[in-house]
Amino acid sequence: MAIPYNHREIEQKWRAEWEKNPVNVDDGKKEKYYCLDMFPYPSGNGLHVGHWRGYVISDVWSRYKLLNGYYIIHPMGWDAFGLPAENYAIKMGVHPAISTAENVANIKRQINEIAALYDWDREVNTTDPNFYKWTQWIFVKMFKEGLAYEKEMPINWCPSCKTGLANEEVVDGKCERCGSEVTKKNLKQWMLRITKYADRLLADLDKLDWPEKVKKMQTEWIGKSHGAEVDFAIEGRDEKITVYTTRPDTLHGATFMVLAPEHALAASLSNTETKEDVDKYILDSSMKSNVDRLQGKEKTGVFTGTYAINPLNGAKVPIWLSDYVLADYGTGAIMCVPAHDDRDFEFATKFNIPIIQVIAKDGKEIENMTEAYTAASGTMINSGEWNGMQSSVLKAEAPKIIEKMGFGRETTNYKLRDWVFSRQRYWGEPIPIVHCPKCGCVPVPEEQLPLLLPEVEKYEPTGTGESPLADITEWVNTTCPCCGAPAKRETNTMPQWAGSSWYFLRYVDSHNDKELVNREVADKLLPVDMYIGGVEHAVLHLLYSRFYTKFLNDIGVVDFDEPFKKLFNQGMITGKNGIKMSKSKGNVVSPDDLVRDYGCDSLRLYELFVGPPDLDSEWDDRGIDGVYRFLNRFWTLVMDNKDKAVIATPEMIRLRHKLTYDITTRLNNFNLNTVVSGFMEYNNKFIEMAKNGGIDKETLETMTILLAPFVPHVSEELWREMGHTDSVFTAGWPEADEDAMVETEKEVAVQINGKTKAVIKVAADIDKDAAIAAGKEAIADKITGNVIKEIYVPGRIINIVMK
RNA sequence: GCCGGCGUGGCGGAAUUGGCAGACGCACAGGACUUAAAAUCCUGCGGGGUCAAACCCGUACCGGUUCAAGUCCGGUCGCCGGCACCA
Numbered sequence: 001m002a003i004p005y006n007h008r009e010i011e012q013k014w015r016a017e018w019e020k021n022p023v024n025v026d027d028g029k030k031e032k033y034y035c036l037d038m039f040p041y042p043s044g045n046g047l048h049v050g051h052w053r054g055y056v057i058s059d060v061w062s063r064y065k066l067l068n069g070y071y072i073i074h075p076m077g078w079d080a081f082g083l084p085a086e087n088y089a090i091k092m093g094v095h096p097a098i099s100t101a102e103n104v105a106n107i108k109r110q111i112n113e114i115a116a117l118y119d120w121d122r123e124v125n126t127t128d129p130n131f132y133k134w135t136q137w138i139f140v141k142m143f144k145e146g147l148a149y150e151k152e153m154p155i156n157w158c159p160s161c162k163t164g165l166a167n168e169e170v171v172d173g174k175c176e177r178c179g180s181e182v183t184k185k186n187l188k189q190w191m192l193r194i195t196k197y198a199d200r201l202l203a204d205l206d207k208l209d210w211p212e213k214v215k216k217m218q219t220e221w222i223g224k225s226h227g228a229e230v231d232f233a234i235e236g237r238d239e240k241i242t243v244y245t246t247r248p249d250t251l252h253g254a255t256f257m258v259l260a261p262e263h264a265l266a267a268s269l270s271n272t273e274t275k276e277d278v279d280k281y282i283l284d285s286s287m288k289s290n291v292d293r294l295q296g297k298e299k300t301g302v303f304t305g306t307y308a309i310n311p312l313n314g315a316k317v318p319i320w321l322s323d324y325v326l327a328d329y330g331t332g333a334i335m336c337v338p339a340h341d342d343r344d345f346e347f348a349t350k351f352n353i354p355i356i357q358v359i360a361k362d363g364k365e366i367e368n369m370t371e372a373y374t375a376a377s378g379t380m381i382n383s384g385e386w387n388g389m390q391s392s393v394l395k396a397e398a399p400k401i402i403e404k405m406g407f408g409r410e411t412t413n414y415k416l417r418d419w420v421f422s423r424q425r426y427w428g429e430p431i432p433i434v435h436c437p438k439c440g441c442v443p444v445p446e447e448q449l450p451l452l453l454p455e456v457e458k459y460e461p462t463g464t465g466e467s468p469l470a471d472i473t474e475w476v477n478t479t480c481p482c483c484g485a486p487a488k489r490e491t492n493t494m495p496q497w498a499g500s501s502w503y504f505l506r507y508v509d510s511h512n513d514k515e516l517v518n519r520e521v522a523d524k525l526l527p528v529d530m531y532i533g534g535v536e537h538a539v540l541h542l543l544y545s546r547f548y549t550k551f552l553n554d555i556g557v558v559d560f561d562e563p564f565k566k567l568f569n570q571g572m573i574t575g576k577n578g579i580k581m582s583k584s585k586g587n588v589v590s591p592d593d594l595v596r597d598y599g600c601d602s603l604r605l606y607e608l609f610v611g612p613p614d615l616d617s618e619w620d621d622r623g624i625d626g627v628y629r630f631l632n633r634f635w636t637l638v639m640d641n642k643d644k645a646v647i648a649t650p651e652m653i654r655l656r657h658k659l660t661y662d663i664t665t666r667l668n669n670f671n672l673n674t675v676v677s678g679f680m681e682y683n684n685k686f687i688e689m690a691k692n693g694g695i696d697k698e699t700l701e702t703m704t705i706l707l708a709p710f711v712p713h714v715s716e717e718l719w720r721e722m723g724h725t726d727s728v729f730t731a732g733w734p735e736a737d738e739d740a741m742v743e744t745e746k747e748v749a750v751q752i753n754g755k756t757k758a759v760i761k762v763a764a765d766i767d768k769d770a771a772i773a774a775g776k777e778a779i780a781d782k783i784t785g786n787v788i789k790e791i792y793v794p795g796r797i798i799n800i801v802m803k
Numbered sequence: 804g805c806c807g808g809c810g811u812g813g814c815g816g817a818a819u820u821g822g823c824a825g826a827c828g829c830a831c832a833g834g835a836c837u838u839a840a841a842a843u844c845c846u847g848c849g850g851g852g853u854c855a856a857a858c859c860c861g862u863a864c865c866g867g868u869u870c871a872a873g874u875c876c877g878g879u880c881g882c883c884g885g886c887a888c889c890a
Contacts, residue, residue, distance in 0.1 A: 216886095
């Protein structure tokens with residue numbers, strides 16, 4: 001009977017030993033490898049097996065790199081400011097500083113159970129004044145560079161979280177955090193000019209080894225488009241209305257114009273006859289929430305009574321108002337070409353506005369148009385001097401033509417908006433700005449940072465648009481750093497993203513009290529080589545971090561402009577039937593009991609075995625028995641055979657190299673679930689071998705090293721049991737010799753018309769004719785018809801094609 | 804609506820990219836050991852068919868290319884994710 005290995009004992013033993021003698025050391029000669037996890041926010045629920053998986057994947061990868069001779073930077077920290085921490089504190093009735101500290105302690109305990117290579121000396125916490133000093137410092141730098149500015153405007157407001165939100169935090173018109181419907185609120189806000197970096201954020205995606213999906217999401221979020229602005233005169237007035245269009249080639253087909261109800265001129269365009277309707281439409285639109293506006297697919301609108309003049313052909317086009325035009329994109333006004341745009345077509349049909357086709361479809365004009373013809377391909381018609389041109393050519397040329405004619409210009413537009421950066425909540429970094437009646441906005445001098453978050457009794461959000469900090473008069477009232485006159489502090493705080501946008505830089509120099517990061521250290525240890533985390537941050541954290549890094553690169557803090565070279569998104573672990581694990585659903589699986597019963601190594605292995613790492617997987621506790629049995633079988637195999645001095649047979653050597661090759665290839669391709677099944681498969685073969693004459697020690701050692709990134713304790717224990725005095729992590733990753741993997745004999749399937757009838761063994765270097773002859777012999781009794789064709793795929797298939 | 808991803812046994816999932824479909828594991832069934840149970844070990848495990856074989860069917864569905872299709876092509880259905888009046 002096999003004695004199951006005592007996981008508690010050996011895990012404790014080796015963790016103590018590794019702490020005393022670390023296996024990951026910087027000797028100054030090794031190349032660095034920076035493998036980063038998305039750091040957790042310390043909520044009260046602790047980690048579940050889904051969080052665990054991400055950390056296991058990154059640790060396996062780190063240890064693999066360690067065995068390949070790298071010095072590993074594999075840090076961990078806490079994203080502890082922000083709404084989740086604060087909401088939890090409010091719910092529990094304790095100060096967020098206290099609950100955060102408690103939660104950090106608990107999650108740290110759980111994370112330590114993973115036995116990852118984390119270097120706790122590098123640990124950061126975004127709520128630590130020594131950390132947020134630099135979060136504030138970056139803000140001050142941005143302010144000085146003109147990238148942080150104040151603006152009053154209607155912003156997204158979550159009535160439940162009682163704070164303003166960035167566009168990125170609004171998903172389907174709802175708060176990303178709590179799911180409440182987002183409303184608009186007019187507030188004076190701090191904004192970050194991320195739009196200044198739009199082009200670089202877009203272009204540099206090309207350099208990144210990231211999942212295409214994430215790159216695409218960022219590309220769409222930035223939403224670059226190319227076109228022209230065209231100035232339309234207003235009939236009987238001096239003002240002009242400028243529209244933005246990506247299809248200036250269709251200018252002759254513009255039969256009306258639509259302005260967003262919020263457009264500056266909207267109200268003034270009505271006449272005595274239309275005034276009542278126009279005013280009502282503007283008012284109604286302002287009352288609609290984002291969700292209503294998005295869901296109201298049926299187009300609404302009102303004619304202002306005023307006409308614009310098409311600058312190209314002098315045609316009179318009616319000016320309408322409609323909320324399908326967005327006020328904050330382009331110029332808030334569009335020219336409408338119903339023949340070649342779906343939305344304009346729908347609007348024109350509904351309100352009986354003429355439709356003029358200007359691009360021929362299949363060479364002719366469409367009779368009884370039932371839908372817009374939106375392709376930019378075809379010959380121009382009804383377009384005056386443009387007739388006969390190809391629309392695809394004209395589309396590119398038109399902006400320049402229009403510019404020459406003097407009523408427009410070539411333009412580029414982005415969907416990306418500047419980043420609403422202030423929050424009306426307590427638990428965040430205070431924005432280090434002083435409002436002076438004389439000097440305006442003055443940044444807190446850099447040497448006075450950090451500007452500490454004051455202690456308060458009442459930190460609940462007010463809901464008025466004022467931060468709870470506004471109530472602390474002794475904190476708010478200060479003097480202007482510039483002129484010394486009485487002044488007031490900014491009372492808004494930063495969003496949770498502020499700290500997470502740059503924390504990965506701090507890890508490499510986390511105790512530096514003079515600089516954000518020492519430039520020499522940064523040059524040596526940064527940027528991040530591999531970043532592992534969920535896909536949910538595709539346009540939030542991952543976009544913000546790129547923006548911050550580019551800014552810090554511009555002001556010389558770091559010498560690179562992309563923070564994360566490679567990104568891996570692990571799939572989510574769900575409960576039964578793919579339901580997301582949550583406390584309210586009661587389907588959360590904690591790693592704690594599993595670690596206790598099966599050990600850290602088994603859970604690590606099972607986290608990988610449960611499914612492909614990039615896909616979501618349903619958790620099923622029962623499966624862990626399989627990997628636990630495997631570990632016990634391997635353990636027993638090593639213990640029973642390590643001292644037997646068996647001389648390796650050619651087959652043992654071949655299998656050993658094949659094992660190394662298979663595991664290494666699968667690991668490099670991140671097929672971690674098949675790495676585990678590979679280990680099991682080879683283990684079964686080795687057990688079989690051991691039964692029939694024994695197994696050599698080198699094969700057992702090789703398997704032990706290959707297993708080390710996955711099951712560090714078991715590997716370390718067995719490695720020492722086999723007589724080694726140094727850690728298994730100093731052993732070096734085995735190399736597969738492809739020559740040693742060559743088989744002398746191959747099993748070949750013999751088929752008739754593609755159906756296997758027999759399997760024969762042939763010499764690997766057998767020639768085609770001999771192979772086919774051997775194959776035919778094996779199935780001689782089944783060859784009854786006329787053989788038309790004979791196929792031999794070396795080492796795989798013999799196919800006899802018969803009629 | 805548009806753009807991605809996916810669809811394989813009772814279940815999780817493999818399949819060297821066109822070459823023996825179901826590796827590996829879970830669950831289940833039978834056997835060995837045991838007074839018994841657990842653990843462990845051995846055997847079986849897509850469906851039909853047969854005493855057993857032969858044989859037939861089978862990777863969501865329909866069709867195509869090929870000596871050979873889970874894999875490639877055309878179409879249909881379903882699930883998941885992203886975007887969604889951005890002019």
